Amino acid sequence: MPQIRTVAGTRDLFAADYATGSRVLVEAAQQARLRGYSGIVTPIFEYTEVFSRAVGEGTDVVDKEMYTFEDRGGRSLTLRPEATASVLRAYFEGGMNQGPQPVRLYYRGPMFRAERPQAGRYRQFFQHGVEAIGESAPGLDAEVIELAWSGLQSLGLEGVRLQVNSIGDAACRPAYRSLLQDHYRPHLGEMCEDCRRRFDINPLRLLDCKKPTCAPLQAGAPNPVDHLCEDCASHHRSLKEALVALDIPFTENPRLVRGLDYYTRTAFEFWHDDLKGSQNALGGGGRYDGLAQVLGFEATPGVGFSMGVDRIVLALQRSGLSAAPPGAAVAILPAAEGAAVQAMRLASDLRLSGHVTVVDHGSRSLKSRMRQAQKMGAAVVVILGETELSAGAAAVRDMAGGGQEEVQLGAVAQSVSAILERGAA
Ligand code: HAM
Numbered sequence: 288m289p290q291i292r293t294v295a296g297t298r299d300l301f302a303a304d305y306a307t308g309s310r311v312l313v314e315a316a317q318q319a320r321l322r323g324y325s326g327i328v329t330p331i332f333e334y335t336e337v338f339s340r341a342v343g344e345g346t347d348v349v350d351k352e353m354y355t356f357e358d359r360g361g362r363s364l365t366l367r368p369e370a371t372a373s374v375l376r377a378y379f380e381g382g383m384n385q386g387p388q389p390v391r392l393y394y395r396g397p398m399f400r401a402e403r404p405q406a407g408r409y410r411q412f413f414q415h416g417v418e419a420i421g422e423s424a425p426g427l428d429a430e431v432i433e434l435a436w437s438g439l440q441s442l443g444l445e446g447v448r449l450q451v452n453s454i455g456d457a458a459c460r461p462a463y464r465s466l467l468q469d470h471y472r473p474h475l476g477e478m479c480e481d482c483r484r485r486f487d488i489n490p491l492r493l494l495d496c497k498k499p500t501c502a503p504l505q506a507g508a509p510n511p512v513d514h515l516c517e518d519c520a521s522h523h524r525s526l527k528e529a530l531v532a533l534d535i536p537f538t539e540n541p542r543l544v545r546g547l548d549y550y551t552r553t554a555f556e557f558w559h560d561d562l563k564g565s566q567n568a569l570g571g572g573g574r575y576d577g578l579a580q581v582l583g584f585e586a587t588p589g590v591g592f593s594m595g596v597d598r599i600v601l602a603l604q605r606s607g608l609s610a611a612p613p614g615a616a617v618a619i620l621p622a623a624e625g626a627a628v629q630a631m632r633l634a635s636d637l638r639l640s641g642h643v644t645v646v647d648h649g650s651r652s653l654k655s656r657m658r659q660a661q662k663m664g665a666a667v668v669v670i671l672g673e674t675e676l677s678a679g680a681a682a683v684r685d686m687a688g689g690g691q692e693e694v695q696l697g698a699v700a701q702s703v704s705a706i707l708e709r710g711a712a
Pocket of ligand 1: 368407408412414416547591592593596
C-alpha cells in the first residue's frame, strides 16, 4: 500500500523550523503587547461571504485560491485565506465597537490559499498580524508599521525594505479608476484573460499583473498617489512624516496595490532581499476604512498588517539566524529495579531548578542509552544503578568533562547545576 503523505503545499513543521517560527511568534506577541494590543482567536473557517465580500470578487484569492466547501447543512464555508475580515467581523459581533476606540488586536494562525506551491509559498501557511480598529488618524498607520518593523528588527533580520503607497479612497478612487481604464482601453485585446476581467471589476489590479502580455502595458499608466484627493494626500503626507520621525527607512512605491480589494489610502509591504520574485514579501497591510460597510456593519476605519511566518523563518535561515530546537540538558537513566519512580522524582527536582530534563524510560543496555543521551546533546547524565540506589545515591556524569561521581540523591540537583554552570562559563 502506498505510504500516506502530506497534501501538496502543506508541510510539517519541526526541529529548527518550529523553533525559529516560535521565536518569531514570541517576539511578535511581545511587540504587540508592549503597544497595548490584546490577543484574539477567530475560527479557521467562516461563511464564504466573509471573504468573498471583503477580499473581493476579481482577486486571485477569491476567484482561484479559496478552499470552499459545503457543510452537511448545505452552507458554503471557506477555510480562511486571511484574517482581517474575520477580526473585523469579530469586532462587531463581540461588541468591541461599543468600548473605547481604537481597539487594538493581535492574532496568529494558519491561513489557506490554493496557490501553486514553491519555496515560500504554501497552501497552508502561518501568519501573525494586528488590526487597530475604530480610528482613522495617520498616527495609527504609523503605529502598526512601526510595530511590524520593530518585530522584524528584534529578530536581527537585515535586508528588509519597507514599501509604502497610498491608493486613495471612495472620494478620489472613481476618477482615478477612469483614468486607469482610459490608459488600458486601447490595449484590451493584448491583455491576459484575468486582466480583461479586472478591467471592469477592479482596474487597480492591472498595475500588479506579472504576465509578459500585461507587465509592459504598465509603463505610462497613471499612479494612484498622483491622483489623491486633499484628505488622502494629507493623510499620506502625515504618515510619511511620522515614519521619518521614527527613523524607519521606506521606499515610496507608486505601483504597490496589494492583492486584496479592501484597502483605502495606506498600503505597505515588507520585502526581503534574499527572497526572490513574488515570494519576497515578508508581510504587508494597510488601511481598510470601507471594509466594515462591505461586511454589512456601520462605517468604521481600521488599519493592520499580517506577516508571513514561513517566509520570515526562511529569511532568518538564509541569514544564518535559525533558532536551535531546545535540547535536553540532563538525561536520567534508571537502570535498576524500582529506579523509574526515583528517576521521575529526581527529574521534577531538576526541572524546578530550571534544567531541561528527560528520563530514558527504555529498557535497552546502559551503553546504548548513554550513546543516545550523547546524541541528544545532554550535558549531564544521571545514572540510577543498583549499587548507587542501594547507597541512596546516583552517578552523575559530566559528558563534556568526562568525569563521573557518586552523589547523594538529595544533592544531585546541586551537583548538576554546578556542572551546567561550569559548561556555560
Ligand atoms: P497578504 O499580503 O495577502 O495580506 O498576506 C500577508 C503575508 O502573508 C504575505 O506578505 C506573505 O508573507 C504571507 N503569505 C501570503 N500568502 C502566502 C502563501 N501562500 N504562502 C506563504 N506565505 C504567504 C493579508 O493577508 C492581509 N490580511 C494583511 C492585512 C492585515 N491588511 C490589513 N490588515
